[in-house]
Amino acid sequence: MIGQTLHDLWLGFGVALEPHNLLWSFVGVLLGNLIGVLPGMGALSAISILLPLTYTMHLIPAILMLAGIFYGSQYGGAIGAILLNLPCHPSHAVTCIDGYKLTKAGKGGTALGITMLASFFAASVGIIVMIVASPLLVKIAFDFGPAEIFAIMLLGLLCGATMSRGSKLKGLAMTGLGLLIGCVGTDVNSGTARYTFGFVELSDKVELVALALGLFGVAEFLRNVNQFAEIGKMAKVRFRDMRPSASEIKQALPAILRGTFIGTLFGALPGTGPTITTFVALALESKIGKNRKKIGTGIVEGVASPEAASHSKTQVDFIPTMSLGIPGDPVMALLLGALMIQGVQPGPQLVNMHADLFWGLIASFWVGNVILILLNVPLIGVWVKLLRIPYQYLYPTALFFISIGVYSTNNSLFEVGEVLVFGVMGAIFAFFEFPVAPILLGYVLGPMVEENFRRSLMLSNGNFNIFYEHPIALSFLGVCGFLVCVQLISTFISYARRGARQQNASA
Amino acid sequence: MSLPTTLRRVVKRDIGGGLLVLVIGTAAAVTAENYTIGSVQNMGAGFFPFSIGVFLAIVGFLIAIVGLIKNETQPASVASEWRGWACIAIGIASFVVLGQYGGLVPATFSVVFISALGDRRNTVISAAALAAVAVVIAGVIFWWALKIPFPLFHWGVA
Numbered sequence A: 001m002i003g004q005t006l007h008d009l010w011l012g013f014g015v016a017l018e019p020h021n022l023l024w025s026f027v028g029v030l031l032g033n034l035i036g037v038l039p040g041m042g043a044l045s046a047i048s049i050l051l052p053l054t055y056t057m058h059l060i061p062a063i064l065m066l067a068g069i070f071y072g073s074q075y076g077g078a079i080g081a082i083l084l085n086l087p088c089h090p091s092h093a094v095t096c097i098d099g100y101k102l103t104k105a106g107k108g109g110t111a112l113g114i115t116m117l118a119s120f121f122a123a124s125v126g127i128i129v130m131i132v133a134s135p136l137l138v139k140i141a142f143d144f145g146p147a148e149i150f151a152i153m154l155l156g157l158l159c160g161a162t163m164s165r166g167s168k169l170k171g172l173a174m175t176g177l178g179l180l181i182g183c184v185g186t187d188v189n190s191g192t193a194r195y196t197f198g199f200v201e202l203s204d205k206v207e208l209v210a211l212a213l214g215l216f217g218v219a220e221f222l223r224n225v226n227q228f229a230e231i232g233k234m235a236k237v238r239f240r241d242m243r244p245s246a247s248e249i250k251q252a253l254p255a256i257l258r259g260t261f262i263g264t265l266f267g268a269l270p271g272t273g274p275t276i277t278t279f280v281a282l283a284l285e286s287k288i289g290k291n292r293k294k295i296g297t298g299i300v301e302g303v304a305s306p307e308a309a310s311h312s313k314t315q316v317d318f319i320p321t322m323s324l325g326i327p328g329d330p331v332m333a334l335l336l337g338a339l340m341i342q343g344v345q346p347g348p349q350l351v352n353m354h355a356d357l358f359w360g361l362i363a364s365f366w367v368g369n370v371i372l373i374l375l376n377v378p379l380i381g382v383w384v385k386l387l388r389i390p391y392q393y394l395y396p397t398a399l400f401f402i403s404i405g406v407y408s409t410n411n412s413l414f415e416v417g418e419v420l421v422f423g424v425m426g427a428i429f430a431f432f433e434f435p436v437a438p439i440l441l442g443y444v445l446g447p448m449v450e451e452n453f454r455r456s457l458m459l460s461n462g463n464f465n466i467f468y469e470h471p472i473a474l475s476f477l478g479v480c481g482f483l484v485c486v487q488l489i490s491t492f493i494s495y496a497r498r499g500a501r502q503q504n505a506s507a
Numbered sequence B: 001m002s003l004p005t006t007l008r009r010v011v012k013r014d015i016g017g018g019l020l021v022l023v024i025g026t027a028a029a030v031t032a033e034n035y036t037i038g039s040v041q042n043m044g045a046g047f048f049p050f051s052i053g054v055f056l057a058i059v060g061f062l063i064a065i066v067g068l069i070k071n072e073t074q075p076a077s078v079a080s081e082w083r084g085w086a087c088i089a090i091g092i093a094s095f096v097v098l099g100q101y102g103g104l105v106p107a108t109f110s111v112v113f114i115s116a117l118g119d120r121r122n123t124v125i126s127a128a129a130l131a132a133v134a135v136v137i138a139g140v141i142f143w144w145a146l147k148i149p150f151p152l153f154h155w156g157v158a
Helices: A002-017 A019-037 A043-054 A059-084 A090-104 A108-142 A146-163 A168-183 A200-204 A208-224 A246-267 A274-288 A301-324 A330-341 A355-388 A391-410 A413-431 A437-459 A471-506 B005-032 B047-069 B082-100 B104-116 B124-145
Strands: none
Touching: A002 A019, A002 A108, A002 A355, A019 A043, A019 A059, A019 A355, A043 A059, A043 A330, A043 A391, A059 A090, A059 A108, A059 A301, A059 A330, A059 A355, A090 A108, A090 A208, A090 A274, A090 A301, A090 A437, A108 A246, A108 A301, A108 A355, A146 A168, A146 A274, A146 A437, A146 A471, A168 A437, A168 B005, A168 B047, A208 A391, A208 A413, A208 A437, A208 B082, A246 A274, A246 A301, A274 A301, A274 A437, A301 A330, A301 A355, A391 A413, A391 B082, A391 B104, A391 B124, A413 B005, A413 B082, A437 B047, B005 B047, B082 B104, B104 B124
16 A cells, blocks of 8 residues: 555656656745735735636646745745744744744744744655655544543643633633633524624624734734834844754754644644644643743744644644645635535545645655755844834834735725724733733634534533543543643642741741 | 832832723623623524633633733833824824725825824825835836725725
């Protein structure tokens, strides 16, 4: 079987390296990268803008180009997240936490270099897993019913809520708020419009891009306006800081490995997007990493682990997307749409019926990632220059990019208004020292949590035993319970210690 | 019995934030009662939002309580900056309004111009110059090259 796979892969490389296919791959990566770097423009907007271009193209170049746009803009988005704290693709939200701190410390170039290494490594592992294990992963994915998906999402929510520094209660509150925002719109089961406040535009849910850019972009500008002159000025960016040193690579390596592992694991599960994956990866890093105490203060692990996770996840994610027709996140859904426009029906038959497409795509991932590295090694210096732009010019321009980026996602001015609302909301909660990242996590997972919770209880006639009777679901719920207990105990211990110290001090 | 100012502000923050979450949760739960809540066997549209609302209310209450009993000292992190805040908010709002009644060019100009005025180092001239550059970018990259459906000038309901 492996022999057959290798043979197919060889054919795939043949397809991907055909000059005109290679050319379109390159065009896709380049355009994706350039658009992704623009603040406010992520993979979602890049693909939606360029999608019409592919209508007239042949199937294989079209898909290769879209895939190129996808990982090009994904990497471009990481640049915006790290250098400007603007996560255009929500999976970069956690990268912002440490990445932007690194930038503020003058190590933005290092963070970019680590990101590049991490993503290339993770993508390669993801591709290998995809090749070797696709049949197996598809089989596991079939075993996942609503109860299992609900349990794993609950775990993701808990991880995300308790990952942030500071008060865990505040993290929980923000996760809950995100779940609530996820409820806005038309209820899938009954068609009831919830929390739409009479706006027709809201019946189709809050726009993800608007939420992310509001919470991270606009809120950040609201907090920083008139606070400092230049992002890079806080520490000088020197030329030799741009490439990560050997010791930094060594420091990041275990995090990359762990992130890749998490990403690969989650990749096979349909319905779990890269956002939850990055949250879990960073949460894991802040629990078992060597520098776990320093996560969130600006260390390379905080960039390496989530980026590795999202890239390996993204690669492996193509398995459920292509072979089951279940997209993991909105970007995958768009790619799925592109396939259908081209007349290809995703599903178990795809691998057999369009072998050239499937294996060509896999091979082009590798080719595309190599192009991405070749393109970005010389460009890191250019990106870092972004930071030298005085803040007084940077933020108004970025606000324009945000406005037009959000507009172009669905051609809706209403969603630009959403950005403003979420920006103000994010700034208010940041003022009260709440972490805002869990809002995004809650929003992304909310609808899926609700749907799977409702579906599993519908299946069991309201009997909660369904969660005990499914071993996979039960074990995930067990981990949830364990996490809560650990949290409670450690809080209790720290309170007890503090109490003892205060008594000692007063004695 | 008076607390130092910074201390008092931190205490207020936890209480304020907790109460805010409490209010949001309560409002959400009350609103959710208008949708069908249903039962565990047959959940209605309101079941999940109602539970979240109750959960938020409880967590908000707990945060406020912790804020009351905790006495940590931490100085306030952000100074008030009404000019910057107002300019950014009005700038984005103007993009929405002028995007509808004006087109891409006026909308772009006003979002950059107004929000740039929020920074004290910007003058009317430098803000206008920056806005003009943004208009060129909007025209060349977004309207001409990427062809987003947003007319440069137009009036009324699109």
